[in-house]
Amino acid sequence: MPSLSLRETIRHRLADETGRISKQAPFTVALCYPSPYRVGMSSLGYQRIYRSLMEAPGLACERAFLDDECEADAALRPKHPITYESLRPIDDLPVLAFSVAYELEISGMIRMLQAANVPPRRRDRTPEHPLVVAGGPLTFSNPMTLAGLADAIVVGEAEARVVDVIRAAEQGATREAQLDLLAKLPHVFVPTHHGVLPPVGAEDDAVLPAHSAICTPHAELSGMFLLEVERGCSRGCTYCVMRRSTNGGMRIVPQEVVLETVPPGARRVGLVGAAVSDHPKIVSIVSALADRGCEVGLSSLRPDRLATTEGFVAALARAGYRTLTTAMDGTSERVRETLERRARPKHLLRCAELAKAHGMDRLKLYLMIGTPGETDADVDECVAFTTELSRILPVALGIAPFCAKRNTPLDGEPFAGISVVDARLDRLRRGLKGRADVRATSARWAWVEYVLAQGGEEQGLSVIDAIDAGGSFRAYERAFAGAKVGARRGLPMAAAGTR
Ligand code: SF4
Numbered sequence: 375m376p377s378l379s380l381r382e383t384i385r386h387r388l389a390d391e392t393g394r395i396s397k398q399a400p401f402t403v404a405l406c407y408p409s410p411y412r413v414g415m416s417s418l419g420y421q422r423i424y425r426s427l428m429e430a431p432g433l434a435c436e437r438a439f440l441d442d443e444c445e446a447d448a449a450l451r452p453k454h455p456i457t458y459e460s461l462r463p464i465d466d467l468p469v470l471a472f473s474v475a476y477e478l479e480i481s482g483m484i485r486m487l488q489a490a491n492v493p494p495r496r497r498d499r500t501p502e503h504p505l506v507v508a509g510g511p512l513t514f515s516n517p518m519t520l521a522g523l524a525d526a527i528v529v530g531e532a533e534a535r536v537v538d539v540i541r542a543a544e545q546g547a548t549r550e551a552q553l554d555l556l557a558k559l560p561h562v563f564v565p566t567h568h569g570v571l572p573p574v575g576a577e578d579d580a581v582l583p584a585h586s587a588i589c590t591p592h593a594e595l596s597g598m599f600l601l602e603v604e605r606g607c608s609r610g611c612t613y614c615v616m617r618r619s620t621n622g623g624m625r626i627v628p629q630e631v632v633l634e635t636v637p638p639g640a641r642r643v644g645l646v647g648a649a650v651s652d653h654p655k656i657v658s659i660v661s662a663l664a665d666r667g668c669e670v671g672l673s674s675l676r677p678d679r680l681a682t683t684e685g686f687v688a689a690l691a692r693a694g695y696r697t698l699t700t701a702m703d704g705t706s707e708r709v710r711e712t713l714e715r716r717a718r719p720k721h722l723l724r725c726a727e728l729a730k731a732h733g734m735d736r737l738k739l740y741l742m743i744g745t746p747g748e749t750d751a752d753v754d755e756c757v758a759f760t761t762e763l764s765r766i767l768p769v770a771l772g773i774a775p776f777c778a779k780r781n782t783p784l785d786g787e788p789f790a791g792i793s794v795v796d797a798r799l800d801r802l803r804r805g806l807k808g809r810a811d812v813r814a815t816s817a818r819w820a821w822v823e824y825v826l827a828q829g830g831e832e833q834g835l836s837v838i839d840a841i842d843a844g845g846s847f848r849a850y851e852r853a854f855a856g857a858k859v860g861a862r863r864g865l866p867m868a869a870a871g872t873r
Contacts, residue, residue, distance in 0.1 A: 380441070380453050380456065381456070381461055383442075384456070384458050384461065387411060387458070387590065387592050388458060390590055390591055390592060391588050391589070391590045392588070392589050392590075393586065393587050393588045393589055394587070394588050395424075395425070395428040395429075395587060397428055397434045398434060399432055399433050399434035400432055401432060401433050401434075401468070401540070401544040402433070402434040402435065402436060402467060403427070403433075403434075403435050403436075403467055403468065403469035403470070403471055403540055403543070404435070404436055404437075404438050404457055404464040404467040404469065404470045404471065404504070405420070405423060405424055405427065405435040405436065405437050405438070405471050405473070406437075406438045406439070406455070406464065406470050406471065406472045406473070406483070406486055407420050407437070407438070407439045407440070407472075407473055408440050408472060408473075408474060408479040408480070408481075408482025408483040408485075408486060409439070409440050409445070409475075409479055409482050410439055410440055410441070410442040410444075410445050411439040411442065411592060411593075412442075412592055412593050412594045413439075413594055414437070414439045414473075415588065415590050415592070415593035415594075416593045416594040416595040416598075416600075417473065417475065418584050418585075418586065418600045418602060418644075418646050419473060419475075419510060419511065419584070420473045420510075421584075421585075421586050421587050421588065421600065422533045422584040422585075422587075423435075423471075423473060423509075423532065423533060423536050424437065424587055424588070425587040426533050426534065426536050426537055427536065427537065427540060428587070430537045430540075430541075432544075433537065433540055433541070433544075435471070436457035436458065436459035436460055436462075436467065437457060437458045437459065438455045438456065438457050438458065438464045438486070439455075439458075440452060440455075440482040440485065440486055441453050441455070441489070444482075444485060448481075448841075448844070448845030448846060449844045449845055449846070451485070451488070451489060452485050452486060452488075452489040453489065454489055454490060454491075455486050455489055455490050463490060464486070464490050464504075465490040465491060465492050465503070465504055467504060468504055468505065468543065468544075469504055469505045469506075469507060469540060469543045470487070470490075470492065470504045470505070470506050470507070471507045471508075471509070471536070471539075471540070472486075472506070472507070472508045472509070472510070472524070473508075473509060473510035474508055474509070474510040474511075474512040474513075474520065475510055475511045475512060476511065476512055476823070477512065477516070477519065477822075477823045477826035477827050478819065478822065478823055478826075479512070480512075480519060480520070480523070480826060480834060480837050481837050481840070481841055481845065483508070483520075483523065484523065484837055484838055484841055485841060487506070487523075488841070492504060492506070494523055494838050495522060495523070495835065495838065496521075496522055496523055496524065496525055496565065497522075499525075501548060501549035505525050505526070505543050505549070505552055506523065506524050506525050506526075507524060507525065507526045507527070507528065507539060507543070508520045508523070508524035508526075508527050508528070509527065509528035509529075509532045509536070511615075513527060513528065513529045513530060513574070514529075514530060514574055514615050514616075514620065514781065515615045515779040515780045515781045515782070515827065516779070516780040516781070516826070516827055516828075516829075516830075517529050517563055517571060518571065518829075518830040518831055518834070519826050519829055519830065519831070519833055519834035520834055521563070521565040521830070521831040521834065522565070522831040522832070522834050522835040523834055523835070524565075525549075525552075525553065525556075525564070525565075525566075526539070526553070526556045526557075526562055526563065526564050527562070527563040527564075527565075528561065528562055528563075528575070529561045529562070529563055529571065529572055529573070529574055529575055530561055530573075530574035530575035530576060530621070531574075531575055531576050531577040531605075531621065532561075532575065532577070533577055533581050533584065534577050534578070534581050535559070535560075535561065535562075535575060535577070538559055539556065539559060539562060542555035542556045542558075542559060543555075543556070553566055553567060554567075560572065560575065561573065561574070561575030565831075574620065574621065574781070576621040576622060579625055582602060582605060582625060582627050583601055583602040583603065583627040583631065583632065583635060584600075584601075584602040584646075585599070585600060585601045585602065585635055586598075586599050586600040586601070589640075595642075595644050595671070596642070597641070597642050598642040598643065598644040598671065599636060599637060599640040599642065599643050599644065600643075600644040600646050601632060601635055601636060601643065601644070601645060601646065602627065602646050602647055603626075603627050603632050603645045603646070603647050603650055603653050603656070603659065604624055604625060604626045604627060604647040604648075604649065604650060604652070604653050605621075605624070605625045605647060605648070606618075606620060606621050606622065606623055606624045606625055606648055606649075607620075607623070607624055607648040607649040607652070608623045608624040608649070608652065609649060609652070609676075609714075609716065610714050611703075611713055611714055611715055612712070612713050612714050612782065612783040612784050613713060613742070613745070613776065613778070613779065613782055613783075613784045614779075614782060615779050615781055615782055616648040616649075617782065620781070624648075624649060624652065626653055626654070627653075628655075629655040629658060629659055629662075632645075632659050633659065633662055633663075636663065636666075636668070640668060641667070641668060641669065642668065642669045642670075642671070643663055643668045643669070643670050643671070644670075644671045644672075644673065645659070645660075645670065645671070645672045645673065646673045647673060647674065648674060649674055649676065650672045650673055650674050650675070651672060651674060651675045651676045651679040651680065651683075651686070652676065652679060656672075656679075656683075656686070657683060657684070657685050657686050657689050660672075660686075660689040660690060660692075660693050661685070661689045661692070661693075663693060664689060664692040664693040664694075668693065669693060669694035670690075670693035670694065672690075674701075675698070675699060675700045675701075676700065676701070676716070676717065677700045677701065677702075677717040677721040677722050677725050678716045678717055678718070678721045680698070680700055680721070680724075680725050680728065681720070681721040681722075681724035681725055681728070682721070682724075687725070687728035687729060687731075687732050688728075688732055690732075691732035691733060691734060695734060696734055696735050696736070697734060697735060697736040697737070697738050697770075698725060698728075698729035698734050698736070698737050698738070699738040699739075699740070700717075700722075700725055700737075700738075700739060700740075701715075701717065701739060701740045701741065702717070702722060702739040702740065702741040702756075702771070703715045703717060703740075703741055703742065704741060704742060704745055704748075704752070705741065705743060705745075705748060705752040705753050705755065705756040705798075705802075706748075706751070706752035706753075706755035706756060706759075707719065707755070708752060708755075709745050709747070709748055709752050712745070712746065712747060713745065719759060722739070722759075722763060723762070723763065723766070725737060726763050726766040726767045726769075727766055729767055730766055730767045734767070735767075735768065736767065736768045736769070736770060737763060737766075737767045737768070737769050737770070738769075738770045738771075738772060739760075739763075739769065739770070739771055739772070740771075740772045740773075740774070741756070741771060741772075741773055741774075742773070742774055742775065742776040743773050743774075743775055743776065743790075743795060743798050743799060743802070743814070744775045744776045744789070744790030744791075744794060744795045744798065744817075745776045745790075746776075746784065746787045746788075748790070748798070750798065750801060753798050753801050753802055753805075754801075754805065756802060757801075757802060757805030757806055760806055760809070760810050761805075761806070761809050761810075763810075764806075764809045764810050768810075768811075769809075769810040769811070770810065770811040770812075770813070771802075771806075771810055771811070771812045771813065772813055772814075773799065773802075773812065773813065773814035773815070774814070774815050774820065775789075775790065775795045775814075775815065775817050775820035775821075776789075776790065776820075777789065777820055777823050777824040777827050778824065778827065778828060779827050780827065780828070785828075786828070789820070789821055789824040792817045792818055792821055795817035795820065796817050799812075799814050799817070818847045819847070822847070822850045822854075825850075825854050833854065836853040836854055837850075837853070839852075839853040840852070840853035840854075
C-alpha cells in the first residue's frame with residue numbers, strides 16, 4: 375500500500391494546482407510520466423495528452439509520476455505509484471499510458487511498472503495486467519528500445535490519435551482483441567503484430583496549438599502557462615531529430631491565436647517549440663505579452679535570430695529576461711560547419727553586446743562536446759572564443775556530450791568515449807578557470823543514453839537488468855556487456871546493437 379506521506383504530498387500538490395479538469399468516465403486510464411511530478415508537469419506534450427483524454431467523451435485519465443526520491447537514488451525502489459486524481463494504485467486501471475521524453479526515462483518507466491507489481495517485460499505480462507502503451511518524444515527517434523516493454527507504441531505526434539488508441543483498448547474484449555485493434559491504427563507499433571516500424575505520425579495542423587491544462591507552482595517551470603507557438607523546425611542541424619525532414623518542417627501558430635490562447639490572468643508564460651525564435655512574429659508576441667505584465671520564457675533562442683532581429687533582445691529584457699540563453703552548439707567554427715549550424719561568432723558576440731546593453735546579467739550558452747571529428751584544437755578555440763565573450767558579459771556554458779540519434783543524418787556516428795569526453799571537459803574547465811562557469815552532464819550517463827539511442831529492443835530490456843543490479847553506471851555497463859567496447863574505445867554501437 376502507498377505510504378501516507380506520498381498521499382499527503384499529492385494532496386498538497388493538488389491543492390496548489392489550477393486548471394485541473396474534474397471528470398469521471400466509464401473508461402479511465404493512468405497517464406504515467408516516468409520522471410517526478412515537477413518534470414512531468416513542465417512537459418507540454420504530457421499536459422496536451424491529459425487534455426485530449428479528459429475532453430474525449432466517455433474517457434478520462436488520472437496522472438501518475440515517478441516517486442520524487444527515486445531520481446537521486448537509483449537503488450531506491452519507488453513507492454507503489456498511485457494516481458493523483460483518485461489516489462488509487464495505477465495497476466487498478468486497465469491501461470498504463472506512458473509519455474517517454476528521452477532514453478534515460480526508460481528506467482523510470484521500468485521502475486514505475488515494477489513498483490506497481492506489473493512485470494516490465496512485455497512477454498512476462500498476462501491479460502490480467504494492465505495494457506501498457508508508450509509514446510512521447512522518444513518515439514520520434516528510436517521507438518524500438520520500448521518494444522520489449524510496451525504492448526503498443528504510438529509513434530510521433532499523438533494528441534488526437536491518443537483518443538483512438540485508448541478507445542481501441544476499451545473496445546477490445548480480450549488482450550488479443552485489444553492488440554488486434556491497436557495494430558490496425560496508423561502510426562501505432564504493436565510488437566507482437568508488426569515487424570517493421572511505422573513512419574513517425576504527424577497530427578493535422580488544426581490541433582495546434584498545444585497549451586497547458588494545469589498550472590502548478592511545484593513544476594520546474596513554476597506557475598507557467600505553456601503554449602506552443604510553432605511546431606517543428608525549418609533548419610537542418612545534422613544531429614537533431616526535429617530538423618526540417620521531420621513532419622514537414624515548421625508549422626506556425628498565428629500571432630492572434632497565440633495571444634487569444636493566453637488566459638488573461640496568466641503572469642508567467644512559456645512559449646514552446648523546437649525553433650520558437652524563428653516564428654516570424656516572435657518579437658511582437660513577446661512585446662504584447664510584456665505589455666500585459668507577463669513574464670515570458672522561450673524554449674529555444676537561435677543566436678542569429680537574436681543578433682539580427684530588430685528589437686528581439688530588448689523585448690526579452692522587458693519580458694523579464696536577466697540571463698540571455700542561446701546556443702553555441704559546437705566547440706569551434708569548423709565543428710559548427712559540420713553540424714550545419716547557422717550561428718556564427720559574430721552573432722554570439724552581438725548577443726553578448728545586446729544582452730549587456732539591455733541590462734542582463736549573463737549569457738548562457740549550450741553546446742555539445744565530443745562531436746564527430748572534434749579535436750583538442752576545437753576545444754582550445756572554444757576556450758579562446760568564450761574568453762572573448764566573457765570580456766563583454768559573464769558567460770556560463772551548459773555542455774552535453776554528443777549522442778548520435780536515430781532519424782538524423784548523424785545516426786550511427788560513434789560516441790567519443792567517456793575518457794575522451796572527460797579529458798576535453800577538463801581541458802575546457804582549466805582553460806576557462808575564473809573566466810566562465812562550465813557545467814556539463816555526465817559523460818558516463820551520456821554513454822548510457824547513446825547505447826539506448828542507437829540500440830533496439832535488446833538494449834531497452836537490458837535496462838531491467840541494470841535496475842535489478844542496483845541502477846549504478848557499473849550495473850548499466852554490465853547489462854550492456856556487448857556494448858562495452860563502444861564505451862571504452864568510442865566505437866560505433868552498431869556491432870553490439872540490433873541494427
Ligand atoms: S537543433 Fe534547433 S534549430 Fe537545429 S534543426 Fe533542431 S530544432 Fe531546428
